[in-house]
Amino acid sequence: MRKIVPFMVAFVCLSGAAFAQDSKSHKATKPLVVDIRNAQDESVGTATLSSDPGGVRIKLDIKNLPPGQHSMHIHQVAKCEAPDFKSAGPHFNAAGHTGQGSMSGDIPNFFLIVGNDRTAHVTVVAPNVTMGKGDNSLFTNGGTALVIHASEGGAPGTPARIACGVIATPESASDY
Numbered sequence: 001m002r003k004i005v006p007f008m009v010a011f012v013c014l015s016g017a018a019f020a021q022d023s024k025s026h027k028a029t030k031p032l033v034v035d036i037r038n039a040q041d042e043s044v045g046t047a048t049l050s051s052d053p054g055g056v057r058i059k060l061d062i063k064n065l066p067p068g069q070h071s072m073h074i075h076q077v078a079k080c081e082a083p084d085f086k087s088a089g090p091h092f093n094a095a096g097h098t099g100q101g102s103m104s105g106d107i108p109n110f111f112l113i114v115g116n117d118r119t120a121h122v123t124v125v126a127p128n129v130t131m132g133k134g135d136n137s138l139f140t141n142g143g144t145a146l147v148i149h150a151s152e153g154g155a156p157g158t159p160a161r162i163a164c165g166v167i168a169t170p171e172s173a174s175d176y
C-alpha cells in the first residue's frame, strides 16, 4: 500500500497538468448549448454551437416545431421575450462587416426543414461569425440570439419569429 500512494499522487498531478493545458488550448472551441423556446415559452430543442474553421458550427436538434421550411438567423440582442421575440432585435451585423448583401448573422442558402414529425436534426456552419473575440463574435455586446421564423410562403414580408434561443456570453467571459 505504501508503495502505491506516491505513484497515485504522481499520476493525479500529471493528469491535472494535462487537463489544464488541454482546456486552455480549447477555450474557444468549447461547445455552447442554446435552449430554443417557442412563443408559449416551451423548449423546442437545442442548438449546440462550436467553433469551426469556417465560422460557427450550429447543430440543431429540434422537436415540436411546425413542419416545413423555416428561415433562421442570428439576431442582434441576447434577449428572447415570447411571444413575438421582437426583443432579439434585427439581424446581427458586426461593426464594419461589409459582406455583399449579407449580414454577419445570416446563414446563406440555409433553411431549417422540419419534418412531419415536427423534428429536425441538421448541422450548418454560420460563416460570418466566430465564438472568439472581436466584432463578429456571437458574444459581442453581451451576446446574440438564434431566431427561427415561420414557414416561408405565409404572410407577406418578414415571416413571424416562432422560436428563439439566447446565445449568452459564457460565465467564463474572460475566456473570450
Ligand SMILES: [Cu+2]
Binding pocket: 071, 072, 073, 074, 075, 091, 147, 149
Ligand atoms: Cu431572422
